[in-house]
Amino acid sequence: MAELACAGRTIREINAEIRRLLKEGEAVTVSSPGARHNLGVALLESGVVVFDGSVGYYCAGLIDGARVRIKGSAGWGLAESMLSGEVIVEGNAGNSAGAAIRGGALVVQGDSGARTGVSMKNGLIIVTGSCGYMSGFMGQGGKMIICGDAAEAFGDSMYETICFIGGAIADLGNDAIVAESTDEDKQFLDTSLSYYLPAALRGNLPGAGDFKKVVSGRKLWNFKKSEWKTWEQAL
């Protein structure tokens, strides 16, 4: 595994070097990232990148195929607009983790901040802990699994994102409803959690049957004057 030290390098230099090494088929360990911003953004090569510590804002945004592991926590906008690939953060993530992703998988092995998965189009987000205010907001597709609790306004104004939540929901967002889980859903949860989470983390999680499924109530999809009250409340 190739070693890349951050000290003394600009973010552009670090990212260019990660890309060069990935192109050569190397897996890369990036040492002392020091929670700096924009690390590993727009990696269009597949391959493994390990950040040996915390990262700042927008880490692994816009990636297409890379498998990124963060051995620390992550700031705002983690894996934003990811096209495909895998981003695993061993600590907590800041606000807007997995914003607008179009594919791939984001796994937060701690808690995630406000607006987790905002406007996600597809892909999968797993949060082992709890998620912050207005997570799932305007989600258009994909799936989000929160093993812990959700803060207020969970799943607000969603389109077709499907959320599963193992803990308590402080408050459902506008037009979010709890739906009946199917056997297929339970199987999906089982498969996803055992595939993406190490055994040590799976031990304390709720069973697949204990997750609640939250989807859009579809009341806000089309404007109807007769449902003005619903709209008034949502806006």
Add this chain to the structure above:
Amino acid sequence: MLGMLRALGCRGPDSAGVALYHSPAGGDLVLQVKLGEKGLSQDGAEAVIAKASALSQPKDVSTTGSYLRLTMEGSLDPVRLAATIESATPDVEVVSMGRCLEIVKQVGSPDRLEETFHISEYKGPHGIGHTRMSTESKVDLSHSQPFWAHGCPDLAIVHNGHITNYHKLRRQYEQQGIRFYTENDSEIIGVYVAQGLLRGLSLEEVLRSAVIDWDGSFSCLVSTADAMGFVKDSFAHKPLLFGETDEFAVVATEEIAVRAEFGGELKVREAGAREVKVWRN
């Protein structure tokens, strides 16, 4: 704190400042008085000392940068003391007053703050600091943070964000006779917290009520002689994260400041919407 400010200095290089706390020394009030925006004014210093002397004999008088530092009898009324000193010349402002608190701030980088005031040599249980990128109001010493809550000994704040109902709140306070020193919305925070504490609320209670009473975006740190706490707005618009151990707590806008000083081990978490947390010494 200096290391953390250095790490965040690139985010806001306009000004830097710290509010530092030490154990109360005998109950006297320590004052940091700004003599003017443009460096030390000897006439200003003499005028301040003359005014202060009318109330009691100033002790430990010294000058650094644009500041005159002096110690006054602890039994003096803080509001009257500040007003008396500020009547010396129009440029004079009491930047901090308290039995434990001292604020120093100036235009420029954290490194310049260290060069002028040697803040790294200061020893105490807690402190808060700020580097500023001005978006809407002036870049000068008075608009720099931390802000002392004028008239309320030992209370200081730093704020990232925008209090959008500032004008409405300010008008209410001005009707009660409270003087404002800047056109900066962050100044309202110290006034609000001071009023709450004066009414007998705990720091936690004041910060919880702030979530209801302030509009806009805010991540805000507040410190008193024996406590430090934060509050975040209802939409989690502004960043603020924290980490804690049995021995200490650290709060920062960005993790880069934590990693610069505390290495990789300390776990941090982004504060949630409406979250309030207070630590006591």
